Amino acid sequence: MSIYVLFGKYTAESIKGASAKRTEDAAALIKKLGGEVVSGYALLGETDLLLVVNLPDTERAMRASAGLTRLTGIAFRTSPAVSLKEFDQLITQ
Numbered sequence: 674m675s676i677y678v679l680f681g682k683y684t685a686e687s688i689k690g691a692s693a694k695r696t697e698d699a700a701a702l703i704k705k706l707g708g709e710v711v712s713g714y715a716l717l718g719e720t721d722l723l724l725v726v727n728l729p730d731t732e733r734a735m736r737a738s739a740g741l742t743r744l745t746g747i748a749f750r751t752s753p754a755v756s757l758k759e760f761d762q763l764i765t766q
Contacts, residue, residue: 681722
């Protein structure tokens, strides 16, 4: 499993559909792809929504990003992430 960070940007239309049910549906989509939502945050500024998800691979991360956009109307940018410990090991080898 790998960590991916999804950065979401609301549109006027997507904000209208905001609800606890939509949040549950989004988590169910991640679970259906073999992953889990580690955490999620609403933000102020350039990014409106931040999700940290654990998924088996990049293919499923791409499917999650596209699927969430279809489900919610929120545009997502998705990036792989590694822990600082892993990063320190990668750059010192």
